[in-house]
Amino acid sequence: MSLLRDITVQALSFVDKLIFWLALIPIIGIAMYIVPYFLDPLGLRAFPGPILAKFTIGWLPWVVSQNRWSLTVNRLHQKYGIFVRLSPNHVSIAHPAALSAVYGYSSGVTKAPYYDVFGDFRAKNLFNIISRTEHTRKRRIVSPMFSQQSVRALEINARVHHNNLVSQWERLYSYVKQAEKGGIREDKLGASAWRVEDGRVWFDCMPWFSYWSFDTIGDLAFGSPFGMLSAANDTVRVAKSVKASLATFGTSSNAGEFGFETEEMAIEKMLSERGHLISILGWLPEYWRRIVQMLPAYRFGTEAAPKMAGLAVAAVGKRLNNPAAREDMLNRLLDARDENGKPMSPEELSADAFQLIVAGADTTANTSCATTYYLARDQRVQAKLQAELDEALKSIDSAVAPYDAIQNLPYLDAVVNEGLRLYTTVGAGLPRVVPEGGLTVLGHTFKEGTWVSVPIYRLHQDESIWGENVNEFYPERWIEASGDRKKAMLDAFAPFSMGPRSCIGRNLALMQLHIVLSTLFHRFDFVLESDDPLHVQDSLIRKPKWCMIGIKSRKL
Numbered sequence: 001m002s003l004l005r006d007i008t009v010q011a012l013s014f015v016d017k018l019i020f021w022l023a024l025i026p027i028i029g030i031a032m033y034i035v036p037y038f039l040d041p042l043g044l045r046a047f048p049g050p051i052l053a054k055f056t057i058g059w060l061p062w063v064v065s066q067n068r069w070s071l072t073v074n075r076l077h078q079k080y081g082i083f084v085r086l087s088p089n090h091v092s093i094a095h096p097a098a099l100s101a102v103y104g105y106s107s108g109v110t111k112a113p114y115y116d117v118f119g120d121f122r123a124k125n126l127f128n129i130i131s132r133t134e135h136t137r138k139r140r141i142v143s144p145m146f147s148q149q150s151v152r153a154l155e156i157n158a159r160v161h162h163n164n165l166v167s168q169w170e171r172l173y174s175y176v177k178q179a180e181k182g183g184i185r186e187d188k189l190g191a192s193a194w195r196v197e198d199g200r201v202w203f204d205c206m207p208w209f210s211y212w213s214f215d216t217i218g219d220l221a222f223g224s225p226f227g228m229l230s231a232a233n234d235t236v237r238v239a240k241s242v243k244a245s246l247a248t249f250g251t252s253s254n255a256g257e258f259g260f261e262t263e264e265m266a267i268e269k270m271l272s273e274r275g276h277l278i279s280i281l282g283w284l285p286e287y288w289r290r291i292v293q294m295l296p297a298y299r300f301g302t303e304a305a306p307k308m309a310g311l312a313v314a315a316v317g318k319r320l321n322n323p324a325a326r327e328d329m330l331n332r333l334l335d336a337r338d339e340n341g342k343p344m345s346p347e348e349l350s351a352d353a354f355q356l357i358v359a360g361a362d363t364t365a366n367t368s369c370a371t372t373y374y375l376a377r378d379q380r381v382q383a384k385l386q387a388e389l390d391e392a393l394k395s396i397d398s399a400v401a402p403y404d405a406i407q408n409l410p411y412l413d414a415v416v417n418e419g420l421r422l423y424t425t426v427g428a429g430l431p432r433v434v435p436e437g438g439l440t441v442l443g444h445t446f447k448e449g450t451w452v453s454v455p456i457y458r459l460h461q462d463e464s465i466w467g468e469n470v471n472e473f474y475p476e477r478w479i480e481a482s483g484d485r486k487k488a489m490l491d492a493f494a495p496f497s498m499g500p501r502s503c504i505g506r507n508l509a510l511m512q513l514h515i516v517l518s519t520l521f522h523r524f525d526f527v528l529e530s531d532d533p534l535h536v537q538d539s540l541i542r543k544p545k546w547c548m549i550g551i552k553s554r555k556l
């Protein structure tokens, strides 16, 4: 009898506790989400936006996780106008005048803690440094190597990789001739599957642009390409243990060797899954980041972090073991000294190397692929570009277009600009924190601590600026527009952002885009396998998932 009473008492006390904890959930919810909304410490309640975004920081990362970041923000601005609240503390401002107000030199903003996740080292790199003073110091070290003059000097080294790309595509095209003589009609070259049909060779060009771009950055930055183009695959050697490898830096006597344990890693999947995961994590506080990284869906992206770090460590380590190497970007970082005369630590060197690889290679590859897609889809534009290239290159006897011969071609310039506009490789609003004293944008003063951003994709898709054919790939708009209309277009055009945190690699990217597009479109004729829209992974760096093309040689 007493046993029964004890069990009943215990059960009741368990139920009481359960009720108590369940009752806490709405109370915690009210305290965390509803109370701040009504207290409105940043004075943002008047700004329109999705209801969930006003209450929780979880809404935006959820949109990013659904691969709908740029498109959703674009749609919200179409619905609500210039200002849209994207989270309890973050307002997106879609207006060209907001670009200089937020990102300009005098705004005083800093990059938001969103950027903390962009770098897999403890040391900060140029891209994710928050402190303005530290950033200015590092930018001063790095910027001379990206001046127009320095970039022009890099053309000769970059040319090798343009040449390799063309040679590999010529090789792919040679299978058409072989098939006509009874040879096989489909196979793989390295990791790239191809097939012959209708007098063309068909393949996915996205990985090829990555091979080319990564090899080029590897060579320009560390004096040694990754070897992706020649192997036709994205496998690279990465340091097995970052910590152990950093400790051996510069101690190996085998010039050009790693001097530490390495392993093979396929870089494309690693980059895209990691890029997607950190684009989500950046919006979350530290404790949420830890939880999300434990979710099975993001296991690969989480495990990729040390591998990505290992990629940079391997590139830097190998280069340090070769002091006689040609002058490259790493030289500049090696020569840099802080205010106490100390050189950069191995980890800081690797962090900067890592950022050069990711910011430089992936962006250029994705933009080249997207522009190729638009040109292959629109035969009229492609033919017009080819006519201009044929004329400009008629007396040039080399597979690769020299930059001197093509840098001022009006239609090519328009094609490059239109690709950068319509695709918008970095499409998101890049978040900044309002400094002490507030920030006034278009007549609204935002309080210290508010996050603000200007969505580049939206600016590039605004019908009131670009006209009714805003969704069309129409290079002529850059030639036909003049006066106020042209000014409005240029004011809203920000593929490389602007101000002190704008893209440092802009000159290099533009040279690379001009050369690769003119070389390939002069040499080959392109069509798409299907007119389907380009499938894009909509992370901070927007990445085409694939792009199936059919090419044939234009050589008579």
Ligand code: HEM
Pocket (backbone or CB within 6 Å): 126, 127, 128, 139, 217, 355, 356, 359, 360, 361, 363, 364, 367, 425, 426, 430, 495, 496, 497, 500, 501, 502, 503, 504, 505, 506, 508, 509
């Ligand atoms: C088409 C190609 C490219 C596009 C569209 C692009 C776009 C951008 C954008 C929009 C930013 C600002 C990011 C932010 O504020 O969060 C940026 C920053 C940066 N980019 Fe690029 N980029 C390209 C190519 C390159 C290349 C080739 C390099 C170097 C090899 C490079 C290196 C960097 C670096 C280091 C930063 C950070 C600069 C700083 O914070 O001071 N980018 N890029």
